[in-house]
Amino acid sequence: MELASFEELVEQYSPMIQHMINKLSIYKNKGEFFQIGLISIWEATNTYQPEKGKYSSYLYRHMWGRFVDELKKQTKDQERHVHPEEEFWLMIESPSLYTEEEYAIRQLCKPLTDCQTKWVIYTIIHQMTIREIAEKENVSLSAVKGWKKGAVEKLRMVL
Structure with a gap:
């Protein structure tokens, strides 16, 4: 089975990317996840083996794995790096250097x-x-x- 061009695949599977973003309740960095979805289409096109099943099923699982991996990575990064709100910095008083x-x-x-x-x-x-x-x-x-x-x-x- 011959796959369509990348542009045609992007047009065909963009709704799948949007569906997955919504299903995983991704509300931050939607553009970044959309790019991950596009990269997943590219990777799946290069690694797809027709004898193992339908392309859409393979793409769905591949994209799902990439999204979940990215969510885990972002969660781990957020746990490591705490970014206090602006009000926190305004409330801190500068301690005097000397008595x-x-x-x-x-x-x-x-x-x-x-x-x-x-x-x-x-x-x-x-x-x-x-x-x-x-x-x-x-x-x-x-x-x-x-x-x-x-x-x-x-x-x-x-x-």
């Missing part, structure tokens, strides 16, 4: 170097010892003591 105390301390530390500022923050806010700061920053005790000495001198001049 008021830490902000005030950081303002005092503006004339200090980064290392001296680390010493002030670790010592005053986090209540860490020189040894703990040295371990956290992976430096020697004498380096932290140097940060302390420089910070204390500069802070005395500022205050």
